[in-house]
Amino acid sequence: MAVTLQLVNYVKVTGNYCYRRALHQNVARFHSSRRNLVAQIIDGRAIAQTIKDEVKAQVEKIVSSAGRRPHLCVILVGDDPASAVYVKNKIESANYTGISSDNIKLPNNSTQKEVVDIIKALNTNADVDGILVQLPIAGHMDERTICNTVVPHKDVDGFHVLNAGRFMVDQKAFMPATPAGVMEIIRRVGIKTRGQNAVVCGRSKNVGLPIAMLLHADGNHDSNAGGDATTTICHRNTPHDQLRRLTETADLIVSATGVRNLITGDMVKEGVAVIDVGITRIVDPKSGKARLVGDVDFESVAEKASFITPVPGGVGPVTVAMLLQNTLKAYKREIDFYV
Ligand SMILES: Nc1nc2c(c(=O)[nH]1)N[C@@H](CN(C=O)c1ccc(C(=O)N[C@@H](CCC(=O)O)C(=O)O)cc1)CN2
């Protein structure tokens, strides 16, 4: 029953559906007028808000027992407008939860050594719990060197090789925020994964690959419990007809490619759950205004899906909330790197 209540609070239905009946004051279930299906649109902003409120409650407890506040440092190199928006969201969300923060802005022509030296100073600063460098980093720097400079116990992005490696062998680790957010959505909404066919589109080291790792892994692990799904990874070299064969039989599709309209309604089976991680900025030909779209053709896929995340308002906001959860874990030193 608890699952049902959580589910109804996190889903809403929009679009091309005809209203049938309200089952609960927080939910109106709508059925596809064509197929008589219920498609639940997952409200990522509501899930993120719940997670942030959980973090906030824990921070208040820490502060009231005379503890120091958790502290997050976000390093932004350059003036990429999208990165600036994401960093602003992180700082505002940290403020909301009571996590204090520094936004360290560096010019685009900063050298790698300057960035490395700043990270090293933060590594040894006892007042700092979490450190991250906003990606993508400027082209003249080596992303791996930057990520590996953050000391693993402050690596709240989970991008250090030690966190990535520990995570792969089921040892406690900081998990990257987007994959953690996808799993959190799946759990909180109650999407079944055990024994299901999952298809992950995209194999990036920070998003697609860790999502596939989490979905396929054993659900009985103490740390980073997996989804126990039969999981297939597709990527840019997967022929489209092969991708279609896989998506047609998938119970769960997670797409993280940045390829608009990669997944269309004719490629999926009825009842599929779809998590759209892609974000592409387009200019709407009708309005002439810029807007965000995902990898999934929302309208046609929602006609057949049991669950679907929108873009914007799906995975993105949950990503930021998971970063704050990681910062709290870093503060509490929940991950022991010596075992
Ligand atoms: N150091 C990191 N860099 C990057 C990460 C990361 O986890 N760590 N992930 C992405 C960017 N990202 C967070 O940093 C991020 C992307 C999108 C959103 C989000 O909330 N998107 C909104 C739309 C926001 C908009 O208007 O642009 C949504 O989907 O609803 C949050 C965080 C790459 N870099």
Ligand SMILES: [Mg+2]
């Ligand atoms: Mg989203």
